[in-house]
Amino acid sequence: MNWSEMQPLLTQGTIDTLYMVLWSTVVSVAGGLPLGILLVLTDKGGLLQNVAVNKVVGVIVNIGRSLPFIILLIALIPFTTLVVGTFIGPSAMIVPLAIGAIPFFARLVETAIREVDHGLVEAVQAMGGGVPTVVFKVLLPQSLPSLISGITTTVIVLVGYSAMAGAVGGEGLGSKAVTYGYQRFETDFMLVTVVILVALVTLVQLIGDGVIRLLARRGRTAS
Amino acid sequence: MITTTGLTKVYPSRGREVTALDGVDLHVREGEVYGVIGQSGAGKSSLIRCVNLLERPTAGTVTVDGQDLTALAGRGRRAGKELRQARSRIGMVFQHFNLLSSRTVQDNVELPLEILGVSGQERSRKALELLDLVGLADKARAYPAQLSGGQKQRVGIARALAGDPKVLLSDEATSALDPETTRSILQLLRDLNRQLGLTVLLITHEMDVVKTICDSAALMKKGRIVESGTVSELLATPGSELAQELFPVGGQASGPGRTVIDVTFHGEAATQPVISQLSRTYNIDISILGAAMDTVAGKQIGRMRIELPGRYEENVVPVGFLREQGLQVEVVDGPANVPAQTAAALVKEGAK
Numbered sequence: 001m002n003w004s005e006m007q008p009l010l011t012q013g014t015i016d017t018l019y020m021v022l023w024s025t026v027v028s029v030a031g032g033l034p035l036g037i038l039l040v041l042t043d044k045g046g047l048l049q050n051v052a053v054n055k056v057v058g059v060i061v062n063i064g065r066s067l068p069f070i071i072l073l074i075a076l077i078p079f080t081t082l083v084v085g086t087f088i089g090p091s092a093m094i095v096p097l098a099i100g101a102i103p104f105f106a107r108l109v110e111t112a113i114r115e116v117d118h119g120l121v122e123a124v125q126a127m128g129g130g131v132p133t134v135v136f137k138v139l140l141p142q143s144l145p146s147l148i149s150g151i152t153t154t155v156i157v158l159v160g161y162s163a164m165a166g167a168v169g170g171e172g173l174g175s176k177a178v179t180y181g182y183q184r185f186e187t188d189f190m191l192v193t194v195v196i197l198v199a200l201v202t203l204v205q206l207i208g209d210g211v212i213r214l215l216a217r218r219g220r221t222a223s
Numbered sequence: 224m225i226t227t228t229g230l231t232k233v234y235p236s237r238g239r240e241v242t243a244l245d246g247v248d249l250h251v252r253e254g255e256v257y258g259v260i261g262q263s264g265a266g267k268s269s270l271i272r273c274v275n276l277l278e279r280p281t282a283g284t285v286t287v288d289g290q291d292l293t294a295l296a297g298r299g300r301r302a303g304k305e306l307r308q309a310r311s312r313i314g315m316v317f318q319h320f321n322l323l324s325s326r327t328v329q330d331n332v333e334l335p336l337e338i339l340g341v342s343g344q345e346r347s348r349k350a351l352e353l354l355d356l357v358g359l360a361d362k363a364r365a366y367p368a369q370l371s372g373g374q375k376q377r378v379g380i381a382r383a384l385a386g387d388p389k390v391l392l393s394d395e396a397t398s399a400l401d402p403e404t405t406r407s408i409l410q411l412l413r414d415l416n417r418q419l420g421l422t423v424l425l426i427t428h429e430m431d432v433v434k435t436i437c438d439s440a441a442l443m444k445k446g447r448i449v450e451s452g453t454v455s456e457l458l459a460t461p462g463s464e465l466a467q468e469l470f471p472v473g474g475q476a477s478g479p480g481r482t483v484i485d486v487t488f489h490g491e492a493a494t495q496p497v498i499s500q501l502s503r504t505y506n507i508d509i510s511i512l513g514a515a516m517d518t519v520a521g522k523q524i525g526r527m528r529i530e531l532p533g534r535y536e537e538n539v540v541p542v543g544f545l546r547e548q549g550l551q552v553e554v555v556d557g558p559a560n561v562p563a564q565t566a567a568a569l570v571k572e573g574a575k
Binding site for chain 1: 275277301302307308309310311313315317319321323324325326334335337338339382385386392
């Protein structure tokens with residue numbers, strides 16, 4: 001296989017991977033962020049202490065996190081078909097990718113928010129702030145660097161998951177690597193996909209670190 | 224201005240119950256600086272948090288500016304709208320400042336105004352005015368991480384004043400600061416108290432804080448208030464632990480056959496130069512063994528330990544003279560000059 005044969009496959013694979021990762025990240029953040037906040041608020045001693053809700057959400061998140069992604073991918077086929085109409089292709093893959101990453105991101109959000117000094121929450125309560133004020137003016141802005149770092153980690157996990165999704169019916173670099181690199185023994189092709197994936201992950205990490213550094217420069221992260 | 228009656232707070236702790244506040248009755252008058260002092264674990268922190276209901280008291284009531292806050296609190300854990308409104312009129316400053324590191328100094332001061340729903344322009348005007356008041360007008364655009372401890376606490380104070388409170392609660396506001404910065408922050412609190420007529424309730428473990436700015440003080444031990452009153456009332460109370468702490472006097476009799484007495488100056492009596500009058504009138508030599516005096520509003524208050532020649536029996540007249548001047552006199556039972564039994568009786572008499 002020469003370069004001119006590989007090039008269109010790799011381009012298409014990269015575009016599909018980026019598409020799947022981008023949209024599943026958006027959905028994961030939209031789903032994981034409220035769940036993570038809910039886990040903190042409903043916990044014992046939290047602002048909305050509610051043991052029942054906390055236990056239920058906690059169990060759901062733990063189940064989601066303990067299932068190996070490849071199993072989740074297959075188990076979700078009927079659900080994916082219901083939502084998207086098919087279980088094959090990049091758009092269909094967004095469903096299992098997001099569902100796999102939501103619990104993961106929710107735990108990262110929970111950890112990030114727990115790190116916020118309780119004194120700040122107390123200060124805002126003493127000013128007469130309610131729960132929404134505490135969440136939007138204290139918890140989220142104060143944990144922003146940790147949240148960005150959590151999103152970076154989630155994107156990288158999703159790049160990995162998306163390659164796995166390729167084996168089941170998704171498109172993207174993973175699928176191309178399986179079809180050409182593994183099943184047709186095109187070692188060169190396999191190597192190039194590995195290089196692209198490594199570059200992709202490195203790029204994501206650099207962007208995430210850059211944003212965090214930018215926030216730190218504004219004096220945010222220091223005490 | 225602030226009244227608590229029978230305030231009790233019990234925490235469950237590993238199956239047992241820990242009583243942090245045990246029936247605290249506190250009365251803070253309008254426009255005064257009131258200090259609650261006690262060691263860690265005495266319940267000061269629970270007390271100040273119960274005043275704005277950051278902690279729900281187990282029993283008892285809290286009234287601030289005529290409003291019964293405990294009645295507003297309701298039953299749930301969440302603070303209702305009315306309680307939140309009441310809190311916005313009570314400023315609070317904290318030991319560790321509790322500024323948002325993600326916001327600039329000005330934005331930190333604007334935060335309470337955002338909660339109150341004040342418009343952007345007005346917020347900014349008010350915040351700059353408050354920063355000017357605390358002497359930090361030039362730091363508006365800085366982030367808290369770029370400020371010193373004293374500057375951070377000034378921002379904390381400006382923020383606490385944003386809602387135009389009548390009452391300021393200070394939770395160990397100077398405990399994380401060095402002595403010099405502590406003095407400047409206390410001076411600022413004193414100025415605000417005078418300029419704005421702000422009532423200040425502060426808790427501290429430093430006697431110096433009480434001595435520097437408090438009009439009244441209370442001593443807390445094991446969740447109870449064991450002594451309270453204005454500084455001169457406390458001084459007038461024989462055997463007051465707070466008075467002893469605020470104005471400590473020491474010193475031993477220089478030999479046998481001498482009388483050691485503690486003289487307490489407070490109120491009107493303290494305007495006369497009594498010690499030199501005593502010396503001249505009775506032609507006796509007086510040694511000052513120890514003294515802790517302060518001039519507050521042109522009057523001397525404090526205590527002095529003096530030694531008169533001769534045994535107590537020989538000094539009944541001079542002691543009577545001091546009492547006539549309206550001073551409080553307590554005889555210190557030096558082991559050398561009075562038998563134990565008489566000493567106890569004399570101390571009792573001195574206490575009267």
